[in-house]
Every structure is written in C-alpha cells, then in structure tokens.
Amino acid sequence: MNIIETIKRFPDQSSCIDYLEGLRWQGLPECPYCNSKRSSKRQESQRHICNSCNRSYSVLVGTVFEGTKLPLPQWFLAISLMLNAKKGLSARQLSRDLGCNRKTGWYLQMRIREAMRDGGDGGLFKGIVEVDETYLGGKKANHSKKKRQERRDNNLQVTGMQDKQPVIGLLERDGRLKLQVIDKAHGKTLKPIVEQSVSTDATIVTDGFGGYAGLNKIFREHQVLNKEKEEYARGEYHTNTIEGFWTLLKRGIYGQYHKVSLRHLQSYLNEFTFKYNNRGNNQVFNFLINKTATAS
Structure with missing residues (x-):
C-alpha cells in the first residue's frame, strides 16, 4: 500500500480503531484482562467496559500502540513509509515526514521493527x-x-x-x-x-x-x-x-x-529480513498491521 492509499484509507483515529478491532476481534470484543466477551462500548472514547471485571479497555491494549500519544494515522503512515523504503528510512527522515521530533520517529521505528521480528513459524529451510x-x-x-x-x-x-x-x-x-x-x-x-x-x-x-x-x-x-x-x-x-x-x-x-549500535543491530536486521521475506506479498501492509495488533 502506497502513501496516498494509506492516507485515504485511514484519514482519522476512528477509522484506524475500527480497522484494528476488525482484525483483532472480528466484531466480538474480548477483555484483555479477564478474556470475557461481554462488554459495552463508550462511543465517545471508543473504549469498552467489561461486564465481568468492570475494567475499561481499548483494542490498543497489548499491542505496540498501547500507551502511545501519537495519533494512529501517523503510526499507519510510518508503517507504510518503512515498508516502501527498500534500503531503509532514517529516524530523522521519518520524523520530517510525520512532523514529529527525531526521538519520536526512532521510537516508532523500534516498535514497528519489534512487530517485524520473525517468530520462526515458517519451519526449517529446505531445498x-x-x-x-x-x-x-x-x-x-x-x-x-x-x-x-x-x-x-x-x-x-x-x-x-x-x-x-x-x-x-x-x-x-x-x-x-x-x-x-x-x-x-x-x-x-x-x-x-x-x-x-x-x-x-x-x-x-x-x-x-x-x-x-x-x-x-x-x-x-x-x-x-x-x-x-x-x-x-x-x-x-x-x-x-x-x-x-x-x-x-x-x-x-x-x-x-x-x-x-550493536545493541539494536538485530532489530534493524529484522526489518530487512521482514521486507525481503514479504517481497512478493501484496498484502504486506495488512499483514504487518495484524502483527502489530498482537505484539506488545
């Protein structure tokens, strides 16, 4: 998905929330604290109240987006920019594209790279x-x-x-x-x-x-x-x-x-690995968003 498509598809916070809820819950919200599927929704805040434990939660709990103060459209745009940068994208460039400071750009990238980490579910290499x-x-x-x-x-x-x-x-x-x-x-x-x-x-x-x-x-x-x-x-x-x-x-x-730095080198390698392994995947944006919705 290119930048224009991303902006058109996710123009505001509510469109991003609706998309994540569809990915994670398939229309049936589940409390991340007690796993109950009985809840009511606060429309004004897009949060849910669990009818079992009475705790408030949103679809962002337990994901890389949890606790963020940055609007989700900027997160989604950052993901699109990183996926389309074949040789990588610096934190300074990303911060200029998003209109945020360099530390915020770097933070976004590291959280996204964590979602790019391969869980090793593909089995052993063959051939x-x-x-x-x-x-x-x-x-x-x-x-x-x-x-x-x-x-x-x-x-x-x-x-x-x-x-x-x-x-x-x-x-x-x-x-x-x-x-x-x-x-x-x-x-x-x-x-x-x-x-x-x-x-x-x-x-x-x-x-x-x-x-x-x-x-x-x-x-x-x-x-x-x-x-x-x-x-x-x-x-x-x-x-x-x-x-x-x-x-x-x-x-x-x-x-x-x-x-x-050596401390973060593996995270950068994870990004290059993810993009290579999904080079022929036309749904790579949706695939990565799905991974971010289940990674914390």
Missing part, C-alpha cells in the same frame, strides 16, 4: 540453502581518537574484520531469509545456527570458509565453492543471492542509518 557471513562496521580510520590512542598505547594492530560485527545469513533459494548477529565468525557459533534453522534433507552452499567445515556430515549435501580459485558457481549451486542481499543491506546501514 538449496545459501549460507554466508558478512561484517558490519566503520573503518578503523573513522574510530574515535580515544579508541585509536588506546590501540597505540597497547600496541594493538587490528587487521581484517576483527574490528567489525559479524552477521550470518541463511537464504532459502526463492524463499525465506534469516539474519542473526553473532559474537565471532567461527564454527562454534556458525554451525549451531545452521543446524537449528535448516532441514537435514537440504543442500547447503557456502564458500570455503573453515567455519562451515563438517556440515556435510549433518546435511544431505554441502557444496563448497572455492572462490580463491574464482569458482563462484557450480551449476545451480552459488551464493550470488545472499551476496546480492549483503549489498542491499550495507547500502541501507551505511547510506541511510550511517551508524547502528
């Missing part, structure tokens, strides 16, 4: 599964003066990717994607994630990185591409899809957000 790792982080030359001085004082020469944050990606060919932040890129962290996420009947495709050694003993097949010898594909086996996604991810992280 051909591309597995690869990447590293996110700035250049050493851009580190703070204090950090660079500490390295000089301790004679530390960090090389390669040791100063960046590793992320593992699993991509089911023509299917789903999974991204996860990891402490270090080695077999002890990589292989358990692959084992937990992929069916043993699947074919794993990786490069020659040693952290993936031994996967052939667990899965039906493990195709290892020797990229040092410029072997980038072996018939239908390649990692081009996941590597293409890494390009999109880094353009978003560095181009839109510029800097993401």
